[in-house]
Amino acid sequence: MKIGVTKYPGTNNEQDVLRALSELNVKGILVKQYENKPLDDFDALIIAGGFSYGDYLRPGALAAQSPMMEELQHFVDSGRFVIGVCNGFQILCETKILPGVLTTNTSTKFISKWIYLKSENSNSPLLRNTNGKVLRLPIAHFDGRYYDKEKEIELLKSKNQVAFQYCDENGDITLESNPNGSVNNIAGITNSRGNVLGLMPHPERASFEYLGSKDGIQIFENLLEEIKC
Amino acid sequence: MVVYSGKAKDVIEVDEDSVKIVFRDSISAFDGIKKEEITDKGKINCLISTKLFEILNDYGFETHFIKKLTDTELMCKRVEILPVEVVCRNYSAGSLCKRYGLNKGIEFDVPLIEFFVKDDELHDPLITSDVAIVLGMIEKKEAILLEAITRAVNETLRKIFESISLILVDFKLEFGKTSNGRIVIADEISADTMRLWEKESGEIKDKDRYRQNLGDVIIHYKDIQERLEQIKSLPPLHLKSSVRVIIKLKESVLDPAGEVTLRSLKRKEFKNIEDVRVGKSSFLLFSETPSFALQEKIEKISRDILSNPLIENHSYEIYFGSDKLQV
Known part of the structure; x- marks a missing residue:
């Protein structure tokens, strides 16, 4: 099983992702942008967070122009799995593999805190066993406000592509529980096929009890389960 | 089929995308009030245009010029000519002096760019780019591009003429739009569309000889053409x-x-x-x-x-x- 974990100049989450994978007895392979490794060798790709290329221009915009990302559409079309966390989600939106865009938090502040999430009605195998549950994960971002046109948001909803929404600890999706101003409290989405997941919260930082939550590991377990099938 | 017949040229359709431009021996001035025929004038201007278009194409400009067919005929891309023409001036001369009461020969630090309406009945009036945009003659984006291209052509031709001891005083460019909407430099670029002075003596080499009855028009046109032919290699200009x-x-x-x-x-x-x-x-x-x-x-x-x-x-x-x- 070969799971690639991307490393761009300025990203800083790849070690956290590798650690979460090793908790599940899988040794992830670091894919450094400058090595130009062909993506075809991998069964799945995790685009780790951070600040690729300093988030210059727009978060994820310059990473989206890299040769690795040019290959990504083909990789996705082949049905293989891709998870983009935080900056990885921003990169997936900038490559247009996922719809919408992540822009500046309404507070104009960097937000680092624990939040609650709920997944509902998603068909993606990456979200198996999470439906209806309230998960506790941390966020750490400046540009996490998910935005798309109303029409597109309706489309996402109708195709069950909304993976996660910010909620309170009871699972109620409220204005107060929306940390960054995302449309419809959206914290993560999938593509229509369900093999690409992008989310702002960090499941890899919620994969160990000693960190305060193990709610995130489920997503990686689902990924490994799918690759084994 | 003749698509257009102008004061000194005819445009003949070749196919959907290209035309043949035929240079005639007619010369005229003051919106056609003064006109006559000068033997070989069509040929000389055709050869000057060919050389200058070849030079511009070499430097990466987009022009309508495809190739020379005969000494009086050019094969060009078929274009819709824009209703405004662009004039670039390095020194004061001609209508600028008349309009503002200026002495001839004042050198400008930054070359002047002016737009004129292509309309003989109105005597080709000066037009600001704002008016041209409001009247729908060109778009704002086009006005900016036309100015930038014209300034670059000026820099290029100025250097080229300098290398053959001629001063480029001013010139006019016409632009056209191809069937797929590309803006290219069109019409002719010849002794009829620019002012050239001898570097040492200041002697007039261009159409002003005809306008001002100085005589020997064709001798000076021919001299320009012969000097241009001597240019064998183009200097690097590092256009940016x-x-x-x-x-x-x-x-x-x-x-x-x-x-x-x-x-x-x-x-x-x-x-x-x-x-x-x-x-x-x-x-x-x-x-x-x-x-x-x-x-x-x-x-x-x-x-x-x-x-x-x-x-x-x-x-x-x-x-x-x-x-x-x-x-």
């Missing part, structure tokens, strides 16, 4: 274009940075401020001449990389040279 790209958040998108700025401005003494939107601007420098192809490239860069069209709008301006980047 600079571009300012402005990215603005769309009106429908919340701009937290703008709102915070607005609040703090309101807290101060700036009472009537209603809205602040924070945008971005980028300055790009290209080692190529301004052209429609460059404009297409910039459009792609602005749309696909510098902006996210979902939340942002973009606009840009293209200039000749690198000066604008130092602002």
Whole structure:
């Protein structure tokens, strides 16, 4: 099983992702942008967070122009799995593999805190066993406000592509529980096929009890389960 | 089939995309009030145009010129000529002196660019780019591109003529639009469309000889053509274009940075401020001449990389040279 974990100049989450994978007895392979490794060798790709290329221009915009990302559409079309966390989600939106865009938090502040999430009605195998549950994960971002046109948001909803929404600890999706101003409290989405997941919260930082939550590991377990099938 | 017959040229259709331009021996001035035939004048201007278009094509300009067919005929791309022509002046002369009461021969630090309406009945009046845009003759984007291209042509031709001891005083360019909407330099570039003075003596070499009854028109035209033919290799000019790209958040998108700025401005003494939107601007420098192809490239860069069209709008301006980047 070969799971690639991307490393761009300025990203800083790849070690956290590798650690979460090793908790599940899988040794992830670091894919450094400058090595130009062909993506075809991998069964799945995790685009780790951070600040690729300093988030210059727009978060994820310059990473989206890299040769690795040019290959990504083909990789996705082949049905293989891709998870983009935080900056990885921003990169997936900038490559247009996922719809919408992540822009500046309404507070104009960097937000680092624990939040609650709920997944509902998603068909993606990456979200198996999470439906209806309230998960506790941390966020750490400046540009996490998910935005798309109303029409597109309706489309996402109708195709069950909304993976996660910010909620309170009871699972109620409220204005107060929306940390960054995302449309419809959206914290993560999938593509229509369900093999690409992008989310702002960090499941890899919620994969160990000693960190305060193990709610995130489920997503990686689902990924490994799918690759084994 | 003759598509168009002008004062000194005929345009004949070849196929959907190309035309044959035939240079005649007629010469005229003052909107056709003064006119006559001069033997070989068509041929000489055709040869000068050929040489100058070849030079411009070599430097990366987009022109309508495809090839020379005979000594009086050019094969060119079929274009719709834009209703405004562009004049570039390095020294005061001609209508500029008359209009502003200037002495002839004042050198300008920054070459002057003027737009004129192509309309004989109106005597080709001067037009500001604002008026040309409002009247629908050209788009704003086109006005900026035409100026940038004309300045680059000026820089190029000035150097070329300098190398054969001639001073490029001023010239006129016409532009055309091809069937797929590309803007190219069109018409002719010859002794009829520019002023050239002998470097040492200041002797007039161009159509002013005819306008001012100085005689020997064809002798001087021929001299220009012969000197141009002597140019064997083109000097490296390192032509550059600079571009300012402005990215603005769309009106429908919340701009937290703008709102915070607005609040703090309101807290101060700036009472009537209603809205602040924070945008971005980028300055790009290209080692190529301004052209429609460059404009297409910039459009792609602005749309696909510098902006996210979902939340942002973009606009840009293209200039000749690198000066604008130092602002």
